[in-house]
Amino acid sequence: MAAPAALLLVLLVLLPSSAVIVLSLTDYQLGLGESRFVGANNYAAMLNDPSFRQSLRNTALYVVTVAPLSIGLGLIFALMVEARITLKAWYRTAFFLPVTATLVAMATAWEVLFHPTFGLINTVLSAIGISKVRFLADPDTALFALAAIGIWKQIGYNLILFLAGLSTIPKELYEAASIDGADRGWRKFLLVSWPMLGPVTLFIVVITLIRAVSEFETVAVLTDGGPIKSTSVILFMLYEEAFRYLKIGTGSAIAVMFLTCVALLTWLQMSLANRKVHYV
């Protein structure tokens, strides 16, 4: 029974991944006929490349901005929606819309919001006396502007998962807690909700980190990696190397490193945290 699935896995995942690993050891360029085996040269060049290190820094900054905020806000909003009696479904849908919307189209809307002259955000800022910010054109703010979009997009996804997690908590646990003296607020949250959300939180952290590390669309649509590479994240650099400069070897080396990092990160989290969040 597992044979078709195994076949698909080999064809669609293992073979392409192996191909990428092989390519990363060559100087293959798209369109050129022949290529040579160059060993670890691509990796050495990658690690010495200042723009690669810059993109690593950008990615790290993007992740540490987006992940905690989108998870934290997702949880807070989920708790607020859960506590509501009316309009629950409406709020759920409203928060989830960004997840379903096409990001490229939404990015355009954000571009308008961020616009230096007629954007809503700058209009509000100037109304309260703050000088206009060229969000997407200023190297100091561009990455954070993209992070804001990333957070906006990820909150809805995390909120839905947190809501699902909250709905599986047995009512009797809350009742036991209310008799034991933890009937509301922090006590209730710390005694019941938060520990019971353990498994779903672990999943959300993993998913959010992976999504933040592999951010690409907003960069490609809104800033093209600029200004002065301030928004060039790791996947954007991969894309440029492989498809703009056609250096498949270098691009593959970045891809291999990226995949290894993501796999390592996930494995680390799962093995460290799994025992702490599953109580059965």
Add this chain to the structure above:
Amino acid sequence: MRPSKLEVRSVTKIFGAFKALDDITLTLEPGELVSILGPSGCGKSTLLRVIAGLDDADAGDVLIGEQVVGDVSPKNRGVAFVFQSYALYPHLSCYDNIAAPLVMRELSALERLPMVGKRLPKSRAKHEAIDQRVKAVAELLKIEPYLTRRPSELSGGQRQRVALGRALIREPKLFLLDEPFANLDASLRNHTRAELSTLQKRLGTTTVFVTHDQTEAMALSDRIALMFDGAIRQIGTPDDLYRNPADLDVATFLSQPYLNVLPARIVVSGHALIAGQHVAIDDAAKTGAVGTVGFRPEHCSLHQRKVPGTLAVIIERLEHAGAEAHVFVRLEKSGELCVARIPSGTMPDWTPGSSAWLAVNPVEGWFFPREARRREAVMQSAVALA
């Protein structure tokens, strides 16, 4: 803590169009253990939840120790609740589960912090006091060896003890137990039942115990309140309910596995007409009343030969039940089915298909009038006679 009185005054609870509790009135004397017994869906758990404050009553009052608790939150009512599912915190060790009520009440948010909590001024003493109380409760319930484990690592019986421990530690005014033995297997249930009874007597805590199991209620209770359809039908000692049921529902519920029920009319006080035969029933008081005669299988006897005042029956089949056996018979006249209990040693005396005569013990049989409840009818006729 001194045992408290519990009073439930005309409590009504409505869910939508469904009246879950219909004008319930119930008083527990300090230290008393009262079972709320009834079939599933009769509202017994709802009553317990209203007493605990987990549900609000739509009308009526609950008084715990003379204080009306309608506006008091569950944590301030001084009650402890044991859930059928135990509702232990799965992420906490048994120790922390038992300590939870004290930790949540007696420690501030800062003092509850791991590491830091114990180093604050005065908090060491508080932590030590809690530690001593947890250990004392663990000793009482003999769960010391499992204190470091999580609930998932325990058996059902052990979890049940931890849940009891969490309830005991606060020395509550009132124990509320919602089918606490339902998830245990039969032998463990009997054992735990005996232990709970001993413990309750020793602590003297007023206890409300919800169950659908009549044997459990009979074995444990000082008094039983039997509920049907959101109302209490009868309150009394186990013996009172068993021997003197107020109506046919009560009699049926407390006569497991069988109660014989035959339509009857009273011809003259003390005599009922059943299937064309005059049968002596002391309970049948009001001449001309129409209703039902009920008697347990152990309160009738089978005879090989015709005796005056007995019912002619055909033996259908026999069922071995250990020391005793049940004989299923059919009334020759009306075709109704009855069960008689005989010593299992005499089973060879009765062959299926043969004729026999069924004699109802006149003292133990009941008459349930169709229009009124038996007890009221009995009382009315007593008044009439006087």
